[in-house]
Amino acid sequence: MTTMTEHLFYKTATELSALLEKKEITSVELTKAFIERTKATDDSVKAFLSYDEADALAQAEASDKRRAEGKPLSALDGVPVSLKDNMAVTGQPHTCASKILEHYVSPYDAHITEQLKKAGVVLWGRLNLDEFAMGSSTENSAFQTTANPWDLERIPGGSSGGSAASLAAGQTPLSLGSDTGGSIRQPASLCGIVGMKPTYGLISRYGLAAFASSLDQIGPFAHTIKDVALLLGIIAGHDRRDSTSYKTEIPNYVEALESKKGPWTIGVPKEYFGEGLDPEVKASVEKAIAFYKDQGCTIKEVSIPKLDLALPTYYIIATAEASSNLARYDGIRYTHRSEDTKNAIDVYFKSREEGFSEEVKRRIILGTYVLSSGYYDAYYLKAQKVRTLIREDFMKAFESCDVLITPTTPTTAFKRGEKSADPLQMYLSDIYTISVNLSGLPGLSLPCGYSSEGLPIGLQLIGKPYEEAELLSIAHAFESAHDYSAKHPEL
Amino acid sequence: MAEDKNSIDIDYVANLARIDLSQEEKDRFQKQLGDVLVYFEKLSAVDVEGVEPMAHPFPVYNVLEEDVVEEGFTAEEALMNAKHQRNNQVIVPKVVE
Numbered sequence: 100m101t102t103m104t105e106h107l108f109y110k111t112a113t114e115l116s117a118l119l120e121k122k123e124i125t126s127v128e129l130t131k132a133f134i135e136r137t138k139a140t141d142d143s144v145k146a147f148l149s150y151d152e153a154d155a156l157a158q159a160e161a162s163d164k165r166r167a168e169g170k171p172l173s174a175l176d177g178v179p180v181s182l183k184d185n186m187a188v189t190g191q192p193h194t195c196a197s198k199i200l201e202h203y204v205s206p207y208d209a210h211i212t213e214q215l216k217k218a219g220v221v222l223w224g225r226l227n228l229d230e231f232a233m234g235s236s237t238e239n240s241a242f243q244t245t246a247n248p249w250d251l252e253r254i255p256g257g258s259s260g261g262s263a264a265s266l267a268a269g270q271t272p273l274s275l276g277s278d279t280g281g282s283i284r285q286p287a288s289l290c291g292i293v294g295m296k297p298t299y300g301l302i303s304r305y306g307l308a309a310f311a312s313s314l315d316q317i318g319p320f321a322h323t324i325k326d327v328a329l330l331l332g333i334i335a336g337h338d339r340r341d342s343t344s345y346k347t348e349i350p351n352y353v354e355a356l357e358s359k360k361g362p363w364t365i366g367v368p369k370e371y372f373g374e375g376l377d378p379e380v381k382a383s384v385e386k387a388i389a390f391y392k393d394q395g396c397t398i399k400e401v402s403i404p405k406l407d408l409a410l411p412t413y414y415i416i417a418t419a420e421a422s423s424n425l426a427r428y429d430g431i432r433y434t435h436r437s438e439d440t441k442n443a444i445d446v447y448f449k450s451r452e453e454g455f456s457e458e459v460k461r462r463i464i465l466g467t468y469v470l471s472s473g474y475y476d477a478y479y480l481k482a483q484k485v486r487t488l489i490r491e492d493f494m495k496a497f498e499s500c501d502v503l504i505t506p507t508t509p510t511t512a513f514k515r516g517e518k519s520a521d522p523l524q525m526y527l528s529d530i531y532t533i534s535v536n537l538s539g540l541p542g543l544s545l546p547c548g549y550s551s552e553g554l555p556i557g558l559q560l561i562g563k564p565y566e567e568a569e570l571l572s573i574a575h576a577f578e579s580a581h582d583y584s585a586k587h588p589e590l
Numbered sequence: 591m592a593e594d595k596n597s598i599d600i601d602y603v604a605n606l607a608r609i610d611l612s613q614e615e616k617d618r619f620q621k622q623l624g625d626v627l628v629y630f631e632k633l634s635a636v637d638v639e640g641v642e643p644m645a646h647p648f649p650v651y652n653v654l655e656e657d658v659v660e661e662g663f664t665a666e667e668a669l670m671n672a673k674h675q676r677n678n679q680v681i682v683p684k685v686v687e
């Protein structure tokens with residue numbers, strides 16, 4: 100472990116923004132620094148599925164011109180941002196790490212892409228993920244396995260493993276991921292960075308390849324809470340093309356960080372601290388709780404009695420929605436089409452067989468089963484009702500608390516291949532994050548310590564619906580009193 | 591359908607999902623998904639009498655807007671990823687005999 104913030108590629112987006120503003124650096128210079136860092140490290144990290152250097156440098160030149168004319172589009176004008184490869188950018192690949200979309204090029208921009216372009220950021224590379232965001236280790240990518248920059252033998256988490264690993268490796272100062280059951284918070288935790296899943300509906304899903312529509316949310320990865328606040332302010336907001344997009348005033352999240360000071364009432368749900376929680380992770384989270392207590396916060400034990408039902412509920416709902424969403428990849432219009440077909444129906448069967456890898460097939464089969472005639476009531480409808488009960492548990496806890504504090508993951512990053520043979524064990528690594536998606540709440544993970552092996556440990560903070568400003572403030576209070584965000588892996 | 595309630599009739603479901611599976615995949619899924627279904631049994635004991643099912647975390651009801659004509663994709667854009675095409679149409683194998 101070493102501190103390398105003196106390197107340009109480990110500066111925060113806020114610092115880079117200030118350097119650009121003071122004309123101490125150009126966007127072309129810093130974009131080149133990230134390109135070089137990526138080339139120097141990505142043979143071992145394998146975070147990127149693709150990137151276009153010339154395009155990134157052209158965007159950087161345009162940004163420098165705007166800044167020279169005194170007309171930057173936002174604080175992040177000229178700062179690189181990389182996207183998980185399940186978000187649409189016109190003219191760029193959009194593979195979802197699946198062979199079925201290996202040669203697909205997007206004809207349009209996602210809502211978040213439009214927002215980022217309006218802010219003048221440099222859209223840098225396309226980041227690896229578990230195929231269609233289905234997984235917790237990024238081992239399910241059809242193209243490559245991403246490594247954890249803290250220990251290349253270990254997984255970076257998933258499904259947004261590329262987004263987290265690239266940030267931790269200094270290959271991009273900001274990235275976006277998507278979180279259906281923990282796919283932002285879990286890799287952020289395992290890679291020692293900050294990752295946030297906002298409230299369901301805060302960020303438009305238009306242009307995000309759908310996995311489980313009632314659970315999916317896009318969110319930012321960054322080195323600091325302030326950087327997350329900066330990026331969130333750019334991508335949040337109503338969009339009529341997503342019918343679940345929520346109409347709400349978007350506050351200035353960066354200003355809110357300093358203005359909201361607490362003291363807060365912090366709920367500790369006892370169910371998160373039971374069996375299966377690694378003692379080192381537990382000790383780090385308890386130290387964080389003690390910190391808040393020292394700051395004058397009220398610590399309150401609360402209960403989420405239905406928490407043990409979250410995992411089965413999640414896997415019924417997520418696979419059911421996935422089986423329906425992935426029906427569009429049919430081999431006909433824009434996907435891979437099998438050459439080995441006898442008739443039209445065969446195109447579906449063979450193209451999907453050849454295009455999807457094993458985990459995706461497994462989930463489509465499970466999802467199709469729970470929705471099939473005779474099983475719908477017992478599984479899908481039942482799960483939707485239990486989902487209501489889980490959300491009620493959380494809303495009851497929030498009657499007396501401002502925020503809930505938990506570990507993000509039960510353990511630190513596991514070794515590659517360790518859980519890939521047993522889907523159920525892999526699913527259990529999301530045990531602390533999925534209930535937040537089921538309940539639609541905002542949640543974030545930030546670093547709160549390191550294990551004796553030097554692996555990062557993450558703290559999860561769960562907020563009230565659409566209270567991102569407060570959630571970020573509470574996280575900022577912890578972060579500014581510690582130096583975890585300045586620590587980076589040696590690569 | 592298979593008799594055992596924790597056993598999936600893989601052939602039947604794979605047909606519904608329009609996916610060909612290898613024999614190896616079928617055997618593996620049979621076992622793995624059987625385990626997952628046992629895990630799902632946790633839900634069967636929960637009393638959900640009178641509980642409303644939740645389709646979305648927040649109540650968003652019908653979202654309506656004016657029916658206004660807008661620019662969409664051109665035929666070229668819409669078909670830019672269709673490998674088999676002619677005259678702005680997607681070619682498929684013969685469907686009607």
